[in-house]
Every structure is written in C-alpha cells, then in structure tokens.
Amino acid sequence: MVESFTVKFVDPEGEGAERRTTVEAGQTYLDAAHAAGVAMEATCGARGRCRSCRVKVISGEMPPPTIQDTVQLGHDQVRENFRLACQTKVVSDSVVMSVPPKSEAGHQIMTADTSAAMARGLVLDSGVSKFLVQAKAPASEHNQTADWDEIYSVLPETVERRLSLDVMRKIPTALRDKSGELTVTTFQDRVIDLEAGDTTEHLYGMAFDIGTTSIVGSLIDLDTGECLANVGGVNPQAVYGGDLMSRIAYAQFDSKKLQTLRARVLNAIGDFVKEACAEAEISASHVYKIIVVGNTCMHHVLLGIDVTYVGLAPYAPTVNDAIVAPAADLPIKVTPNAQVCLLPIVAGFVGADTMACVLATRIYESDEMRALVDIGTNGEVVMGHKGRLMACSAPAGPALEGAQIRHGMRGAVGAVEKIEIGDDVECQVIGGTPAIGICGSGLIDACAKLVEAGVMERSGRFIRKGRENLPPALQERFIDTPDGIEFVLVKQEDAGKDEPITLTQSDVRQIQLAKSAIFSGISMLQIVMEVSDDELKELMMCGGFGNYINVENAVKIRLVPNLPVENITYSGNAALMGAQIALLSEEERERASELARAIEHVGLATHPDFQDLFVEGMSFLGGPEPAADEGAKRRRSGGRRAAAGGD
Amino acid sequence: MEDPVLQIPEGWEGRAPDGWEWQTLWEAVEHGDHIYADSRVQEAIDADMDPRVILDDGLFPGFNLQADRFSAQVIFIPEMLITARAMKAGLALIRPLLAAQAEKPLGTFVMGTVLGDMHDIGQSIVTIMLENAGFNVINLGTDVHPDLFIETAMAEKADLVGFSALLSTTVYYQKVTIEEFEKAGHRDKVHILIGGAPTSPEWAEECGADGWGRDAVQAVRKAMELVKEDRAAWA
Numbered sequence: 001m002v003e004s005f006t007v008k009f010v011d012p013e014g015e016g017a018e019r020r021t022t023v024e025a026g027q028t029y030l031d032a033a034h035a036a037g038v039a040m041e042a043t044c045g046a047r048g049r050c051r052s053c054r055v056k057v058i059s060g061e062m063p064p065p066t067i068q069d070t071v072q073l074g075h076d077q078v079r080e081n082f083r084l085a086c087q088t089k090v091v092s093d094s095v096v097m098s099v100p101p102k103s104e105a106g107h108q109i110m111t112a113d114t115s116a117a118m119a120r121g122l123v124l125d126s127g128v129s130k131f132l133v134q135a136k137a138p139a140s141e142h143n144q145t146a147d148w149d150e151i152y153s154v155l156p157e158t159v160e161r162r163l164s165l166d167v168m169r170k171i172p173t174a175l176r177d178k179s180g181e182l183t184v185t186t187f188q189d190r191v192i193d194l195e196a197g198d199t200t201e202h203l204y205g206m207a208f209d210i211g212t213t214s215i216v217g218s219l220i221d222l223d224t225g226e227c228l229a230n231v232g233g234v235n236p237q238a239v240y241g242g243d244l245m246s247r248i249a250y251a252q253f254d255s256k257k258l259q260t261l262r263a264r265v266l267n268a269i270g271d272f273v274k275e276a277c278a279e280a281e282i283s284a285s286h287v288y289k290i291i292v293v294g295n296t297c298m299h300h301v302l303l304g305i306d307v308t309y310v311g312l313a314p315y316a317p318t319v320n321d322a323i324v325a326p327a328a329d330l331p332i333k334v335t336p337n338a339q340v341c342l343l344p345i346v347a348g349f350v351g352a353d354t355m356a357c358v359l360a361t362r363i364y365e366s367d368e369m370r371a372l373v374d375i376g377t378n379g380e381v382v383m384g385h386k387g388r389l390m391a392c393s394a395p396a397g398p399a400l401e402g403a404q405i406r407h408g409m410r411g412a413v414g415a416v417e418k419i420e421i422g423d424d425v426e427c428q429v430i431g432g433t434p435a436i437g438i439c440g441s442g443l444i445d446a447c448a449k450l451v452e453a454g455v456m457e458r459s460g461r462f463i464r465k466g467r468e469n470l471p472p473a474l475q476e477r478f479i480d481t482p483d484g485i486e487f488v489l490v491k492q493e494d495a496g497k498d499e500p501i502t503l504t505q506s507d508v509r510q511i512q513l514a515k516s517a518i519f520s521g522i523s524m525l526q527i528v529m530e531v532s533d534d535e536l537k538e539l540m541m542c543g544g545f546g547n548y549i550n551v552e553n554a555v556k557i558r559l560v561p562n563l564p565v566e567n568i569t570y571s572g573n574a575a576l577m578g579a580q581i582a583l584l585s586e587e588e589r590e591r592a593s594e595l596a597r598a599i600e601h602v603g604l605a606t607h608p609d610f611q612d613l614f615v616e617g618m619s620f621l622g623g624p625e626p627a628a629d630e631g632a633k634r635r636r637s638g639g640r641r642a643a644a645g646g647d
Numbered sequence: 648m649e650d651p652v653l654q655i656p657e658g659w660e661g662r663a664p665d666g667w668e669w670q671t672l673w674e675a676v677e678h679g680d681h682i683y684a685d686s687r688v689q690e691a692i693d694a695d696m697d698p699r700v701i702l703d704d705g706l707f708p709g710f711n712l713q714a715d716r717f718s719a720q721v722i723f724i725p726e727m728l729i730t731a732r733a734m735k736a737g738l739a740l741i742r743p744l745l746a747a748q749a750e751k752p753l754g755t756f757v758m759g760t761v762l763g764d765m766h767d768i769g770q771s772i773v774t775i776m777l778e779n780a781g782f783n784v785i786n787l788g789t790d791v792h793p794d795l796f797i798e799t800a801m802a803e804k805a806d807l808v809g810f811s812a813l814l815s816t817t818v819y820y821q822k823v824t825i826e827e828f829e830k831a832g833h834r835d836k837v838h839i840l841i842g843g844a845p846t847s848p849e850w851a852e853e854c855g856a857d858g859w860g861r862d863a864v865q866a867v868r869k870a871m872e873l874v875k876e877d878r879a880a881w882a
Contacts (some may be wrong), residue, residue: 035821045815046843065846241815242811245845267689309815312763313790464650484720510724605765605789615768 007032008095010058029055029096034239038181040098041239045246046086048072050404053244060094060452074483097521114220114227114235114580119339126222126240128187128288130200130525131155135180147171151182151194152182158384160190167327168193168404180205185205185288185337191338192326202286204228205338206273207579208303209353210294210306211235212377213401214245215268216576217576219276224288224585228280234410236264237301242403244297244349244395248311251301261301266430277334287483288328288333291583293343295351295378297303302330302342314603315348322593323373341589342595343582349393354380355592356578361571363542364389369529370520370576373560374575375400375543379518382599383525383536387593390529392602399507400440400559406486407501409437414496416489417548421453425471427490434496438489438503441549443511446489446503448553451620462487515559516617523613524604538567542574556621579590618631651715653677659704669705672737676709676766681736687739698744706741710734710779717871718864724768727863729775731775738779752783754806754874755800759787761820766813769843772863773809780867782807783875793820800828802838804881806874809840809866820843822854829855836881838873842866846877 003025010018019125021036030053033040045049048068058081065078066087073082074337086096109134124205133154138145148171152161170193176181177196185193185203201223208217240250240261251258269292277284290301296317300307303325332533343352354374358364361372363382371383378393402415404407409415413431416438420426427442438446450456455474457463462485467475479502490501513641526536539560541549551568554560560568571577582589604610659669675683684706691701713730718721756777760770767789774786787795787801791810800808808828812818821841828834841856842863851859857871860866 045845047847225752243815245815249818249845252816252819308816311814312820313765421781459726461721509720512723515675603765605767611767611771617721618725 002026002374005090006093007036007090008099009033009036009038011446015394023090025089025091029053029057029083029088029127032090032162033085033098038098039236039239040085041234041242042086043238043242043398044086045241045243045249047246047379048084048087048243051084052403052408053598055085055088056084056097057081057083057088058095058097060090060096061092062094063091065087066206071483074481088191092324099153114218114225114577114584121224122581122585123325123587124222124584125586126203126289126584127194127589128185128203128205128222130203131159131184131186132198132200133182133184133451135175135182137175139538147175151184152423155184156353158186159186163191163325165193166326167194184646186287187339192339193285197287202282204280204282204287204423205289205291205583206276206287206335206529207291207583208269208272208293209356209447209573209576209577209579210265210292210298211353211575212217212267212298213238213242213294213398213403215265215272216573217269217272217276218576218580219273219280219287219582221280222582222584227580228282229276231276233268233272236260236268236426242377242398244295245311248297248307250308252308252311255306258301258304258306261302263318266330266332267300270332272334273334274506284334285337287340288585289337290330290335290338290339290340290591291579293352293354293356293579293582295395296345297351299345299352301343310348313605317345320345320347320596322596323591341582343579343592346391346599347393347601348380349378350380350391350599350601352383353575354391354412355596356381356541356576356582357574358389358578358599359581359593360574360578361542361586362427363540366537369531369535370538370540371520371525372540372571372574373518374557375518375541377403379543379610381518381525382393382544383522383529383531388598389530389598390525390602392521392604394517394604396514396517399510400443401441402437402443404510405438405443405507406504407437408443408507409439411439411441415439415443416446416501418442418550418561419449419489421449421455421474423471425477425489434494435490435501438501441505442489442557443503444515444553444557445550447508447620448550448556450487450503451556451622456508456620458622460618460620463509465602511557512618515557516614519558519560519617520613521604523617524607525559525602525612526605527606527609527613533561533563536561536563536567538569539563539622540569540571540574542571555589558617558619560622563620616619649720650721651712653708653710653712656704656708662700662704663696663821664697666820667694667706668811673709673712676713676730676733676737678764679726679733681729681733683797684737685740686732686825688740688799689748690746690868692740696750697752698741698866700737702738702741706734706737706779712774712852714864717814718862724772727772728768731779734779735775754783754873755784755803756784756807756809756870757787757796757805758784759791759796759805759811760789760843761810761817761824762790762811763793764814764817765789766811766843769813769863770809770811773811773842773860774865776867777870778873780871782870793824795822797828797833800833801881805837807838807840807870807871809842810842811843812846813843818850818854819848819852835879836874838870838878840869847876 019036023032037471039302041052043052044257074306084454121242133153203222205460241247322344377398379396382391416427418428477485484505486502492500672687736812838857840858842860858869
C-alpha cells in the first residue's frame, strides 16, 4: 500500500476555515492544494519557473530544496522553509501556509459598456422573441387536438412547429396554470421556452469573454440593450498553467484532464451567471442567449473538443464555424433555456475573441489602413481595411499581465499601475493602498522610465558602471544580489508586504520577449501587406490592461511601432464589447461568420524575416548606448594598420 | 552575480608576431562587429599565424566573455546573437585551414527543433556555438520529424543528437523522438541532448535524454563532456 500523509493548509491572514486533505507519497503540495480545494495558482504550469505557488512549510518534514526552489525563491527564503508547491513532494504529515496572501488574488473587473455600441446606431435584433398568447386546453374527445396544436394555432406563422423535448415537457402545466395565458419564447423562430403567465418583460442575455487568464461577462436586457450587471474573475483553469501552451499541454493526450478544464470553465460560467442575475434581481431562466468568445483553446475546451493538435504545428482548430448549442447540452445548468452562441474562429491562434474585436472596432469598414492588436497572454493582430484584412498571432505569454514577473500581479487593488521617474521613483497604486505588486501598465511605465532615466540600457540591461551619475535616490535603489541586479520600485517601508517591490533583470527579459512578440507581429503584417508607418492611420490597442495604459510609454518600450501618439488608441476590452454586439444583433453575429472566412491568416514562424524582426524588436527606444563600444572608432580609424604593423 | 570579465589567454604574445594586437578583435567579437572580425582574422591568416592560435587567442576570448554574460543573464538573446555571428564570420575563414591541418571536428552533432514546433532562435544559437566549439553540426531546422533525426544521424554517423522544444505542448515530442531512436535500435549509438524554455533537468531524465542545457552555453559544455563518453559504434 502506498503511504499517505495529511496536509493542512492555513491561511496567511488567519481568515477562513483551515483546509486539509490526504495525499499519497510522491504527490506534491500543489496536488494537495488542489485536492483540498485551496485556490493555488501555478502560472508557469507547475514547471518550477515562477513563484506563484510558493508555500511556507510550518511543520512537517521537507525534502531538500530543488534547483528551481533556489532559483525562484533565493537562499534566504529557502532557509525560511519557503518552497515551490509544484516542485516539493509531501514526505510527512505537514502544515503549510499558502503565499501570496489572498488579497493579491483580488481582481479588477475589466468590462465594456454597451452604451458605446448603442450610440453607434446598433439595431437591436437579438433573434430572441417573446409572444404572449391566450390558448385553450383541448376540450373535445372527438376530433381530438393536442395541447401543442392549441398553442401552435395562436402563434405567429413564422414559428417552427418542431419542439425540443425540454419544451414539450413544460406544456401540460404551463397551458393550464394561468388559464391558458402563456409566454412563448423563440430564438430564430424555434421555441426555446414556454411558461404560464406574462413574462414578456423578461428577456435577457449574457456576453462572455473567456480569456486564458480571466473571464469577464455582462448581463444585458435584450429589449433595451441596457447592461444590467458586469461580472468577472480569474479563469479557474489557470491553476493548470498560466499561458495557453501550458494549458493545452496539461490536457494533451488526456481526455480526463480535458474534462477537468471543461468542468472548471462551465462551473465558472454558471457561477458568473448566478452572480449577475442575483445582482440584477432577475431569474436565470430568463437568460435566453449567451455569446461566448475566447481563443481557440478556450473555445474547444468549452465544447469538450480535444485540444492536443491545436498545440502542435500547424496549430489548426478542429472546427472554425460559428456554433449554436443549447445551454443544457454543454451543460450550463443555471440557464436551462438559453442558446449558447460561439463566434467563429479565424485560425488556431486567432480565435473567436479576435473576431469579437473585429466586430467592436469595425476595422472591416475602414477606408484607410488600420490595425488592431489584442494584447493578452496570446496576442493577436489584425490589419487592413474595407476589402482586405489579415491576421496573425503574437504569442506574448503572460508577462504583460503580471504573471511570471517576480512582483507581478493583475490590475487589482494594491498594484502599481503608473510610474514616473525623475530624481526618484513615484508610483501610483490602484486603490491608493500600499503596493503589493506591479501590473502590466506599471511594467510598461517602469521599462520606459528606467531607460529614460539611464538606469537601464536600451538593450534591457541594468547599468553596472556610471551609477554615480544618477540622482542619489536612484543610486540607492539598485540591489546587487547573487542572482543578478534588481531595482527597487517601492521600498519595503512603503510596501504592503514584508519585502520591497522590485523589478529584476530577469523580469525585464520576460517583458522584452513579450513585447517583442507583439511588436514583431505588427511589423510582420506591415511587411506582408506593404504598409509603412505613415500609411497606418490608426493602431487600436485592446485587451487586459485595465483602465490605463500610457501610449507614449508603449511606444518607448516598442510594444507598438513608433507611430504618432495620436494615431494610437486604446479600446479597452474590445473582445467583450464585440460579444455584446453579437448578443444584441443577429446581423452582426452573421457578419462575424462572413468576416472570419474572409480574413487571411499569416503564419509568422515560417516567414524568413520573422526571426530578425523578433530579435531586433527586443530592444527599447532611447536611453544610453548599449555598453559603449569605445573600441569601434579605434578599429575603424586605422587602429588596424597600427596593430598589424609588427611583422 | 558578478559581471564576468575578459579571460586573456596566457602567453598569447609569445604566439603572435611582435607588436601584434588581439585586443581589438576581442572587443570586436564582444560587440558583434563581424566586419572587423572578418578582416582581422584574414590579416592574421595573411601573417601566417596558426589557425588554432587565431581561434584560441583571437576569437574565443571575446566570445567566451559574452557566453559567460549570457549564462549569467547579464546580456540577452540579441547581444548573444550578434556576438555569435561575428564569431561565425571569423571562424568561416579558419575552418578550412583547420581541416587542411587534419584537425578533426570534436564530433558530429545533428540538431533541430522537434515535430510540431516552429521555434528557430534557440537552436540556431546552439548550432553556432557548437560550431564555434569545434563540432561538425548538421542543422535540420524546425518542425523536424523523428524519422528525419534518425535517418540523418545514421547517414552522418552522428555522435550526438540534440533537439529543442519551445512549447509546453511539443516537449512531448522530445520523448517520442527518443523512443523512436530506441525502436530503430540506434539509441545506444548517440548521446542525446535536449533543451528549450519549458524543459528541465527532471524532464530530461524522464524523457530519457543523456543531457540537458539550461541555455546554449550549458548545452555546449554538456556536449563536450558527452562526446568523450563511450557509445556503441555505427555499423
């Protein structure tokens, strides 16, 4: 028999119930956390490459630290019994404290407002209709009629006679409960619900953007277009890998794990629907249409389609058409009467979320050359105008969302979102609290300002020489550790945790890889479509930066090309807005299908220029020359002759 | 972590003509000045210097400095690439001379990125570095089928095979490729090295590789160790 151990988890803030579970020898603390229902993330996919799953072992025996423990946590923390839960095997009964504290898990809901779409003259046509009818119950045994004959005879002719089993089962009581007064609900002329009495005022839908990292949704009145509630939170699949590829790898060749991911996202959708309906004080049974957008992986997982091959070249999706499925079939149990509509997919890494951005930005009707870039864990770029659109994916990874960054976090309360550097560093923190981490917009500001201040070279390297020329307050912020240089953004005494908020050299490298992926994606489409910076009339940034992004700094770190700042706009969560548009307008939902077929997908990896662009795109703009090459001049100006003259 | 410093080869002046200066070439390689590297190496060749000396005293110091910095994460991919290219420019002139002196390559290395994976940068840095270290490298590019690795290894009587995987989804094919070597009955004839961002020493062990490199520098060091170890001979 395999030995087993009890693991007890305690909350760092002393709140909430203790959780305990039993694990078998060989399992890790992360396995134990999942079994115990402790929400512990592993943004690197449990590979020991980030610190998101770190725990402190309070009692119990511990195996010696792994290399990953030492690299990620440093010797000091390892000595204090901190470990990476994903790497540490349970070898005795133990008590562990999960870190980071719960407050870091707070999540800012990044939503979109329907009023913008309404203002643009969106014609409300959700495809869902309600009919109030007065029907009679069958009364004669001669020439007998069925209940449905009686109801059908008073419905408009356009309604289909075909019924789903679910609806049939509702007929007998519904017809008789209110003396034949009935509300019949149809979607695209098919009956999807039938209830006694007048419920015609209650006609709702939900729009969801299922991101790799977070899920956001809106509850909308389909009659008025009014947004009744916004909900959102972390995608609960994130514990199985922060970036898309880790997520796919988790479920690859393993249908049971695919089901785990699927169950998690379906539960989350169900919970968000309940939350939104509770907030708006409506019944979830009156939610009739749900639009879901998401990348191909999220889309396939939701449908229970194997994602193995989405993760392998040529990264093709299994289906790319728009899909309509009854919620009961997925199943999303809280909305038994809803039809779930998934927008179409362009390519394996240009998913339904990108299609939603296309709808929201209306790039398809532009006379001039425009581009939209959806910045997320997996970025996408669409470029073109009326007549021709091209798209590519830009696998940035989650760094710009704060993941796999030493003190990174999402745009939530306590996150540094804005940074200015003059004689010293000034940080603005979301919620005005002491800082506990730094989010994407803060990382962009940090890189831009550190280069500008001369703290960092444009190559991304923290300076080693010449620090004495910096303002004294900045000089003091360098920490030279055995693992490399760090720069203090928020000193420990000002921070909301027991260590300073720093930016490490390795963080900068992660940001460079991420932003170069986006930058080279945009540049590649410019090359393929032969569009110069001057011809690009607008670059629309969308995605998960919360409410703020400094466009000037985005240009300075070369996240985006060096366009005039006024030509770069920030559209917020365009994916959710596109989902709302498709929710309110069947015409727009159909348009997505036409557009998805028309958009040309460009695979970047095989393009001969891509590698050079990607490498070149890693540097920042401005700042000191990379490690001044003083020898260059000497070599060029005859040093060669002098040197070679010895023979 | 200390910033690595230039390791000046001991006694280099005794191996060069009077008044000869290598410092400019060390700097040129460090800063990736491939035009200068090319011309300076040509001058050394014209001055009848031993190609081995040019390589060890002229090219390697600047290159090793950058390789150490890269390993220490002081510099990043772009800087390492331009240094590797400058090194390659100089090496291109020397290699035929080394061959003419019947200097044998350290070994034959078949390199590529696994099936399903289009990432090129990592394996191309490793390739340049292996060549610089004296290996004969056959680079199969990206998205390489296991069969092609096996056929090439057979045809070239390879000493080592290396495959990188840069996606969590494609590391699986590192294991598959090794299994295919087993099935083909050639596993004992080659040393297998793996690498790539999602990989780890644990994964290397699990998938049955002989070695793992955290980065290109480590991969080359590992290759130099492995090539000395015994293997079954190719038929």
